[in-house]
Amino acid sequence: MPLSSFQKYKYNSICYSILAFYLFLTLPVNANVTEQLENNTNKKYILVLNSYNKGYKWTDNEVQGIEDAFSNDQGVILHIEYMDTKVSNDEHHFSTLKNLYQYKYKSFKFDAIISTDDDALKFLRQYRSDLFPYNPSVIFCGVNNFNKNKISGFNNVTGVTEANDFVSNIELILKLHPKLKKLYVINDKLTTGKSLKLSFNNSISQYLDRLDVIYLQDLSMQQLKKKVSELTNDSVVFYLSFFQDTDGHTYTPKEAIPQISKSASVPIYGSVDYMLEYGIVGGMLKNSYNQGQIAAKLTKKILNGTHVNDVPVVLNSPNQYMFDYKQLQRFDLSQSQLPKDFVLINEPQTFYYKYKYIIFMVLAIFITLLIYIQILLSNIRKRVRAEKCAEKRLLALLGHK
Numbered sequence: 001m002p003l004s005s006f007q008k009y010k011y012n013s014i015c016y017s018i019l020a021f022y023l024f025l026t027l028p029v030n031a032n033v034t035e036q037l038e039n040n041t042n043k044k045y046i047l048v049l050n051s052y053n054k055g056y057k058w059t060d061n062e063v064q065g066i067e068d069a070f071s072n073d074q075g076v077i078l079h080i081e082y083m084d085t086k087v088s089n090d091e092h093h094f095s096t097l098k099n100l101y102q103y104k105y106k107s108f109k110f111d112a113i114i115s116t117d118d119d120a121l122k123f124l125r126q127y128r129s130d131l132f133p134y135n136p137s138v139i140f141c142g143v144n145n146f147n148k149n150k151i152s153g154f155n156n157v158t159g160v161t162e163a164n165d166f167v168s169n170i171e172l173i174l175k176l177h178p179k180l181k182k183l184y185v186i187n188d189k190l191t192t193g194k195s196l197k198l199s200f201n202n203s204i205s206q207y208l209d210r211l212d213v214i215y216l217q218d219l220s221m222q223q224l225k226k227k228v229s230e231l232t233n234d235s236v237v238f239y240l241s242f243f244q245d246t247d248g249h250t251y252t253p254k255e256a257i258p259q260i261s262k263s264a265s266v267p268i269y270g271s272v273d274y275m276l277e278y279g280i281v282g283g284m285l286k287n288s289y290n291q292g293q294i295a296a297k298l299t300k301k302i303l304n305g306t307h308v309n310d311v312p313v314v315l316n317s318p319n320q321y322m323f324d325y326k327q328l329q330r331f332d333l334s335q336s337q338l339p340k341d342f343v344l345i346n347e348p349q350t351f352y353y354k355y356k357y358i359i360f361m362v363l364a365i366f367i368t369l370l371i372y373i374q375i376l377l378s379n380i381r382k383r384v385r386a387e388k389c390a391e392k393r394l395l396a397l398l399g400h401k
Contacts, residue, residue, distance in 0.1 A: 044111045044303050046070075048080045049124065051117035051142075056086070057254070057274035058288045062116045062142060065292025069300070076303075079110075085119040098127045110136045112299050115159075116292070117142040125154045137308040141295035142288070145195075146313070158302075160294040160314040164196070164271045166203035168284040172321075173236055173269055174210075176337055182212045182235040186224065186242050186260065186268075189217060193241040200240060220247045221256070225263035237268040239280060254278060267331045273322060276345060281331065282323030290318035 048066055052059045063080060070076045083089075083097060113128075113136050115121045121140045128138065140159030143150065151157050174180060185200065187193045197215070204213055216224055216237075224245070228237055242256045253275055261268055261279025270280040273287050294314055302308050321342035328335065335344070 042075055044073075044076045045108065046076060046078050046299065047105075047110045047113045047136075048078055049113060049115045049120045050080070050082045051085050051115075051119035053082050053084045053086065056252075058142070058272065059116060061273065061288035062292035062295075065289040065294075066114060066296045067292075069293050069296030073300075079105075079108075083119060083123065089119055094123055094126065097123065098131065101131055105131070109134060112137045112139060112302055114138075114295050114299055115140045116295075117162075118144060121150070121159075125151070128154075137299075137302050139295050139299045139302070139308075141291040145199075146315070156308045158298055158308055158311045158313050160291060160298070161317055162286055162291060163317040163319075164199060164203075164286060165284045165317070165319050166200050166271065168319075169238070169269060169271060170204060170207055172283060172339065173238075174207075176333055177236055177267075179234055180211065180236060182214060182231075184214050184216050184228070184231065184235060184237045185240055186216045186228075186237060187240040188242050188244050190241070190243055192243070193217075196240045200238075218246050220245045221249060221251070221259065225259060228260060228264040228266070228268075231264070231266045233266065235266050237264060237266060239268055239270040239275060261327075267327065267333070273320075276322055276324055279327065280324065281327040281333065282321070282342075284319050285322045287318050287320045287322075290320065294318055 048063065050059050050063065054060065054063075059082070067078065070078065081101070083093075085093070110132060113124065113132070115124055115138060121138070121143055124138050129135070135156055138154075138157040138159075140157065142162045143159065144162050146161035146163075170183075173183070183204075185197075187197055204211075216227060219227065224242070231237070237260075239257065239260070242251060242253075242260070244250050257268075257270075257275055257278035257280065267281045268279065269283045270276070271283060271285060273285040273289070276282060276285065298311055298314070301311055321339050323335075323338060323342055323344050325344055325346045325348070327333075
């Protein structure tokens with residue numbers, strides 16, 4: 001039955017009223033959505049692209065340094081990826097990752113990319129324009145043997161380099177072991193091992209008139225453990241790399257170093273911070289946490305408006321003297337001989353160890369006060385005796401008169 005004009009008017013009025021009521025109810029929600037969108041424009045998105053895998057101590061420390069640097073920046077959102085190139089780093093692996101990231105981040109726009117270690121920088125140099133055509137700044141850390149060729153033709157990039165300081169380590173070893181004659185160097189023949197050996201040989205050349213340098217390579221793990229267990233007191237060990245033995249068995253540093261350290265009859269030194277808690281005495285170590293921290297600080301400058309081309313590459317690797325208290329005690333090495341500004345791990349947490357200097361100071365003050373009191377009491381006794389003697393003499397004189 002057709003509606004009358006009045007019924008149509010009434011029906012439309014009801015519909016408009018319902019629509020108005022709905023818009024009224026949804027207005028706060030729409031306002032919130034608008035506000036969230038406005039807030040999102042103030043957020044900064046950073047991709048952290050790691051060459052290696054989560055669980056590898058070096059990478060974990062780099063990421064921790066980055067995360068800690070941004071911990072108070074609520075507007076910074078980190079997206080963390082792991083390329084796992086210690087498992088595979090051929091061109092097929094790279095192109096597969098490129099396709100994955102291209103799909104995953106096709107609707108994303110990063111304000112900056114932090115890359116850790118060499119493979120991630122190599123990957124970005126090859127694929128950044130395909131993945132991120134808006135050309136975000138790249139800030140690298142942990143790059144070995146840096147030179148300008150590594151970033152030639154690759155714009156909007158800066159970072160912090162990573163370098164071993166073998167000379168400082170040799171100087172440290174000679175200071176702590178003045179009777180040293182033989183330096184045994186643990187190394188493998190993988191790509192990294194060959195590169196490390198070349199660099200180490202260049203650094204050690206000036207000391208060859210004072211030291212015999214013997215490489216422990218072409219050995220199985222069992223042979224290596226036996227060898228280090230038989231070394232004499234005029235020897236120490238320097239750990240370069242041992243990811244694979246001659247039997248083809250592979251080892252992570254977490255697996256290899258504790259076994260070798262436990263067997264060793266002499267101290268073992270190294271050059272990378274992740275080795276420290278596994279059984280080396282210490283040394284001038286590449287500091288992975290500091291690598292991440294510095295890369296994050298450079299990124300902050302860029303996010304705050306400084307152009308990436310005005311942020312120079314940090315060429316001084318942020319290495320640091322670091323030592324393990326347990327290993328120092330094991331080989332009777334005194335902390336007083338160590339360089340200034342060192343980091344020490346595994347210190348005892350006893351009350352005496354933590355506050356021994358305060359305890360010694362309080363005891364020294366207490367003993368000084370006791371001595372001072374004794375001196376005062378002695379002087380008082382002498383004065384009393386003198387007064388009594390004077391009184392007796394006076395009485396004697398008066399009695400005589």
